[in-house]
Structures are given as structure tokens and as C-alpha cells.
Amino acid sequence: MKSIQKPIVIVGAGFAGMTFALNLKKLNPSIPIIVVDSETNFIFKPLMYEVLSKEIRSWEATPKFANIFSDVGITFLRNCLTKISFKENILEFSDDLKLSYQYLVICTGSIPNSFLIKGVDENCYFFNDFHDLEELNSFLQKSQETASHNKLFIVGGGPSGIELACKIKDIFVDKFEINVVEKSNEILNKNKIFNREQAEKALEKRKIKVLLNSTVKEVSETKITISSEVGITSLDKDLVIWTAGVKPNLSYLETDEITKKFGRILVNKNLQVESYKNCFAIGDISVIEGMEDLPITAQVAMQEGNHLANNLQLLIQGKDPSPFEFQDNGEMISLGIGEASISGLGVTLSGKLAFEARRLIYAAKLPDITESLKSASSWIFQKKSIFKKFLKKDNSD
Template sequence: MKSIQKPIVIVGAGFAGMTVALNLKNLNPSLPIVVVDSASNFIFKPLMYEVLSKEISIWEATPKFANIFSDAGITFLKNCLTKISFKDNILEFSDELKLSYQYLVICTGSIPNSFLIKGVGENCYFFNDLNDLNKLKSVLKKSQKTSYHKKLFIVGGGPSGIELACKIKDIFKDQFEINVIEKSNEILNRNKIFNREQAERALEKRKINVLLNSTVKEVSESKISISSEGGITSLDKDIVIWNAGVTANLSYLETDEIKRKYGRILVNKNLQIENQNNCFAIGDISIIEGMEDLPLTAQVAMQEGKHLAKNLELLFQEKDPLPFEFQDNGEMISLGIGEASIAAIGITLSGKLAFEARRLIYASKLPDINESLKSASSWIFQKKSIFKKFLKKNNFN
């Protein structure tokens, strides 16, 4: 067994970082583990849509890191990484703190990608974190007090764009004329066929317009310019929500410091950074050589985190790490208030039952912080234990 003089440091506590930290501590309780994140709360992003619609309370989807990690015996620091010295195994942070590590896991997630399109940063709303959620709720509520049929555009016909479109329509009814802009020839073009079909029906039922084969050229204070087969059209707009894609959050890295691919850190199948045997990258910031098509989802991030925890334990035992293998356990998508669609291994389900199943499946994935919430009477946590057997049986792990 290797001796550990310095801590294992995990930078970023999203799905990837959270999973590797808790699993590693479970495998080896004596390990000194430090988790660093610039935020105070974990954000369970798949449930942010239900927070927007008030189907669940905000605390249910945003537990505090301090509670989660202290309960597990893991040190948590709120700080912002500014530089990595791979040669010296030292991290530098915004408050001039320097932290040495024996092993480093970086998983700082992603941020919205504007693709350098003029006006996106200044004139669009986003849906990536708590700050974005609060800004969007505020502008939607404010718009509700004015005239009807305000023109709302959602850029991106992936899961986030479709879930937002359906939720907003159900919340505000005819307050907004909702338009989804998608650059390809179909929505959810990388998702399961069943979910895509259910989403198309949900959009049609709600009379949400879908503009396919269309890209945004510019967003001004009052207009959105869209390019399609018919040329460039400038349309009046009131609100634009940008969900067109993300880019890796790697502001702390020097440009040529480590090898990248498609703007993400290139790692081998053991999840190690090239030429850095004690450094690993997982989640949205990484791309595995030979597995470039893996989606940027919580499912992938959590599986990578669980696998990396096992690999680190193997390294401590002076054994060879194992290559990562992704297991597709299916996908779920919310389609408005009280409705969803699930396409999993051998299972397709839609409507209200799918919505309840989705909530309970996600509840099982939430960090186990019931002790810190004893005084609360949340439905989602009360039902959590009931579905653990169901989840194991249907392989949603």
C-alpha cells in the first residue's frame, strides 16, 4: 500500500467530483480527501426545471457542500482555482492559498458556449447554475405583469431547451409565444427515438414553434437574427434563453499546458491526463481517447467518478488501473408540469407515471444527507428508500 503524505485533491464538486469523493472515501475511509469548489451548494441540474415550476423546493435540488462532505469525513474548501503547477504538484487559488496534492482530480464542469456570436453574453439568459435560475425566474415573473404573447426564443433543441420550453409554457400559459431554434433537422438529435417522439408531441400539444435547420447570427436588445435556408431573418424578441451548447471551464490552465481535443482535456481510458500519472480529469471538461462520442451528461460524469474512485484505490494498492467502460442506462426528460418521458434498458414510459418515476430515480441519486434534513418533510426524500430496490432491479445505478 502506498503511503499518502499529501491529500487527494478534487477540484469541482458537480456530479463527477461529488461521486469520486464519496465513493473513494467509502472505499478507503482513512484517505485524506480535500474537495474544492467555487460555490457553496451542489446543484442537481436535472431538477432545476422543477425548481423553476415550483414542483419542488430549491433546497431539495441544492444541498450545501459543507453538510454533504462533513458528514462523510471529507474536507471542503470554498475557493476558486487560478493555476495548476503540475511540475510541483501545487494548486493556486484566488485568495492566494496554495495547496499541495499527491493525486489531483479536476472536474470543474462546463459553462455556456456563446460561439462568439455577437450579443449572446449581453442579451441572453442562461440556465446553467443558481444565479442563472434566479435571473430567469425574475425576468419571467416581471414579464408576466405586462402584455400577453411576448416573444420568447430558446436557442438549442437539446434536452435542456425542450424541458425549459415545456415548463415555461405550462407555468405561464399564453403569456409567451415560445420558439425553439435548433441548428439540425430535428430536436433531441442525440437522444433516444422514443423520447424524441414524446417531446415532439409535447411541443405540438403546447403549440410551441420549432425552427429547424436554423442558427443564430446575432442577438440585439430587441431583435434576434436567424439564418436558415431562406436566408437571414431579423425577428422581434422579448426574451432569449441560450441553451445552444457548453464549453469546458478551464480558465486556470495555460494554453499549451496539457493536451486538449475539441476544447476539452484529453485523457486515456484510465481517465489519466497524458504525461501526468497522478492527475485525472473527468466530467464535462474531459474527453476520453477513443470514446469521443460520449455525451456530456450526469450519467457519464457519475460513472466516471465511480470508476476513478476504484482506479485510485488500485493505485494506492500498487495495482494497475482499469479502463473505463460506459454503460448506457437510458435517459429521462421532463416534458412540462407533471409529465416526462423515460427510455431506459427495456423500458419506455411517458406521461404522469414517467414523471413520478423520474423524480424518484433522481431522488436516489441525490447525496444522502437525510440527517441534515430531519426537520423537513420533503416528499422526494420520504420516497427515496422505497425506490432503491426498484432502481437496483432495473439497473438505474
């Protein structure tokens, strides 16, 4: 077995980094692990929509890193990575801290991609982290004081845009006239057909307008300019929320240090950076050679984190790592307050029961700490009667 002289350092503690760190510690409790992140709290992004609608409290979706990691003997540092010296195995941070590593796992996640469209960064709200949520919620609450039918545009008809549109409509009812702007010819064009159909019904029921085959050309303080089949139109707007895409957060990388593909770090099927075999990249910032079509989702990130934990344990034992294989466990999407759609593993479910099932599944995936367990257990006891009724009905059929 190889000895560990320096720590394993993980930069970024989102779904990929969190899963990797906790699983590796379970496999090898004595191994020294340092996790570095620029934030103090984990953000369970799929539940941000429920925080916005106050269906859950903010602490339930944002447990503190210090609590998560200290409980299992992992060192956590709050810091911002500025440079990686791959040949020297050294990391440099914003406060001049330098860290040496034996193995490095990079998983710094993604940030909104404005595609260099004029006015997007200055005049749009985003929904990528908890700071975005608080800013958006503050604006929405202030809008309560103004006249009804404020013109709201959500750019991007993917899961984030659709979930936001339905939640905001349910929270504020007629306060906003909501338009979803989507560049392709259908919403959720990369998602399961069942979920897409349920989402289309949810939007129609809420009278949310969808502008298909439309792209944004500019966003000013008072207008949004959209190009579509009928030409270029400049429309009045009170609010624009940008959910049209993300890009990897790689500000600390030198241009030609390591190979990139589609702007992301290229790794082999063992999740290694090919030119530096003691370095790994997982989650939103990486693309696996030969598996370029994998979606950028929490599900993929968590599976990569779990697989890499097993691989690194093999490497420490002097054994060969194994190639990553993705298992599609389906997908879930929230469609307003108390409603959702689930499609996967041969099961389709929509409506209130789907929402309860989705919440239960996410509760089980929250980091294994006391606060989260309290949240999950209290919710389970509160809702178990619903599942009992469902099971009774199912058994009687």
C-alpha cells in the same frame, strides 16, 4: 501499499467530483481528501426545471457542500482555482492560497458556449446554474405584469431547451409565444427516438413553434437575427434563453501544459492525464482517448467518478488501474409540469407515471445527506400509492 503523504485534492464538486469523493471515502475512510469548489452548494441540474416550476423547493436540489462533506470526514474549501503547476504538484487559488497534492482530480464542469455570436453574452439568459435560474425566474415573473404573448426564443433544441420550453409554457400558459431555434433538422438529435417522439408531441400540444435548420447570427436588445433555408430574418423578441451548447471550464490551464482534444482535456482509458499520471480529469472537461463520442451528461460524469474512485484505490494499493467502460442506462426528460419521458434498458414510459418515476430515480441519486433523505422519503411516502396502483394494474394484465 503506497503511503499518502499529501492529500488527494478534487477541484470541482459537480456530479463527477461529488461521486468520486464520496465513493473514494467509502473505499478508504482514512484517506485525506480535500474538495475545492467556487460555490457553496451542489446543484442537481436535472431538477432545476422543477425548481423553476415550483414542483420542488430550491433546497431540495441545492444541498450545501459543507453538510455533504463534513458528515463523511472530507474537507471542503470554497475557492477559485487560478493555476496548476503540474511538475511541482501545486495548486494556486484566487486568494493566494497554495495547496500541494499527491493526486489531483480536475472536474470543474462546463459553462455556456456562445460561439462568439454577437450579442449572446449581453442579451441572452442562460440556464447552466442556480444563479442563471434565479435571474431567469425574476425576469419571467416581472413579465407577468406586461401584456400577453411576449416573444420568447429558446436557442437549442437539446434536452435543456425542450424541458425549459415545456415548463415555461405550462407555468405561464399564454403569457409567452415560445419559439425553439435548432440548427439541425430535428430536436433532440442525439437522444433516444422514443423521447424525441414524445417531446415532439409535447411541443405540438403546447403550440410551441420549432424553427429547424436555423442558426442565430446576432441577438440585440430588441431583435434576434436568424439564418435559415429561406434566408436571414430579423425578428422582434422580448426574451432569448441560450441553451445551444457548453464548453469546458478550463480558465486556469496554461495553453500547452497538457494535451487537449475538442477543447477538452485528453485522458487515457484509466482517466489519467497521460503526461502526469497522478492527475485525472473527469466529467464535462475531459475526453477519453478512443471514446470521443461519449455524451456530456451527468450519467457519464457519475460513472467516471465511481470508476475513478475504484482506480485510485487500486493505485494506492500498488495495483494497476482498469479501463473505463460506459454503460448506457438510458435517459429521462421532463416534458412540462407533471409529465416526462423515459427510455432505456428496454423500457419506455411517458406521461405522469414517467414523471413520478423520474423524480424517484433522481431522489435516489441526490447526495446522501439528511436534508436530501428527508426530501426523498417524504416524496416517496406521498407518491407510493401511485406505484401501488401501477403495480396492481401490471399484475392484473
